[in-house]
Amino acid sequence: MTRTAIVTGGATGIGKATAARLRADGLDVVITGRRAELLAETARELGATPVAFDATDPAAITAALPALPPRVDVLVNNAGGNTDIGAPAPGDLVALRQSWLRNLEANLLGAVLVTTALLDRLAEQSRVITLGSIAARGGAAGYGAAKAAVETWNRELARTIGARGGTANVVSPGLTEPTEFFGGGLPEDRRAMLIEQTANGRAGTVDDIAAAIRFLASPEAGHITGQALPVNGGAA
Numbered sequence: 001m002t003r004t005a006i007v008t009g010g011a012t013g014i015g016k017a018t019a020a021r022l023r024a025d026g027l028d029v030v031i032t033g034r035r036a037e038l039l040a041e042t043a044r045e046l047g048a049t050p051v052a053f054d055a056t057d058p059a060a061i062t063a064a065l066p067a068l069p070p071r072v073d074v075l076v077n078n079a080g081g082n083t084d085i086g087a088p089a090p091g092d093l094v095a096l097r098q099s100w101l102r103n104l105e106a107n108l109l110g111a112v113l114v115t116t117a118l119l120d121r122l123a124e125q126s127r128v129i130t131l132g133s134i135a136a137r138g139g140a141a142g143y144g145a146a147k148a149a150v151e152t153w154n155r156e157l158a159r160t161i162g163a164r165g166g167t168a169n170v171v172s173p174g175l176t177e178p179t180e181f182f183g184g185g186l187p188e189d190r191r192a193m194l195i196e197q198t199a200n201g202r203a204g205t206v207d208d209i210a211a212a213i214r215f216l217a218s219p220e221a222g223h224i225t226g227q228a229l230p231v232n233g234g235a236a
């Protein structure tokens with residue numbers, strides 16, 4: 001039977017590369033995102049199915065359910081990003097609260113809500129992979145905290161789906177290119193500093209991350225669960 005996958009945030013960056021890998025492995029792939037036109041364009045390119053919805057909006061998720069596959073073998077919770085990038089530094093407590101809530105919503109709640117909505121559809125031996133970040137180790141304010149919380153939630157999810165042979169893992173990239181993550185672009189000195197921290201002297205590529213996700217999504221990876229896998233060139 002053909003395995004089915006859903007990749008949230010699949011129109012760009014890591015999500016698009018992951019969807020392409022899973023397609024190459026013969027899976028039926030649904031990609032999601034908020035920008036319907038871009039999503040449709042990427043879906044045509046990859047031979048995937050586009051379903052547009054906001055992963056943080058319970059009503060939008062519920063409305064999208066009829067368009068999503070009735071059996072899900074692979075769920076990649078990739079949608080997210082640092083919502084502070086490009087935003088002014090919070091000037092007061094109200095703005096700080098908003099900044100943290102936006103990051104928690106985009107990176108933690110999106111994954112929790114989408115996974116919970118699809119829990120009954122997860123097949124035996126399902127694979128759930130959620131994007132974490134090197135930022136979970138520290139720094140990046142609400143973004144880092146949200147990605148750390150993803151790891152905590154993932155361990156609980158592993159127990160929930162483990163009884164049916166399912167696995168749940170986090171893939172935690174370091175600097176990865178090319179994506180829309182840094183919006184208008186990463187300043188060259190900051191990029192050089194991040195590369196300097198790696199052991200192999202380079203930025204990650206979207207294909208580096210997609211390759212790790214593809215392995216964890218495979219039937220062979222059935223005894224790896226509840227883990228967070230750094231894919232960051234050995235960044236220290």
Ligand SMILES: NC(=O)c1ccc[n+]([C@@H]2O[C@H](COP(=O)([O-])OP(=O)(O)OC[C@H]3O[C@@H](n4cnc5c(N)ncnc54)[C@H](OP(=O)(O)O)[C@@H]3O)[C@@H](O)[C@H]2O)c1
Pocket residue numbers: 008009010011012013014015032033034035036038053054055056078079080081082106107110131132133134172173174175176177179180181
């Ligand atoms: N690039 C890096 O250096 C890096 C490092 C560590 C971790 N990560 C993580 O990797 C994941 C993918 O990021 P990326 O680097 O590939 O950046 P990206 O190109 O910006 O991809 C993020 C994707 O998620 C979608 N998305 C964002 N919020 C969404 C929402 N609420 N509902 C539905 N879709 C949403 C976006 O599409 P729409 O805007 O159309 O919705 C976009 O396609 C993220 O979780 C990010 O935190 C990236």
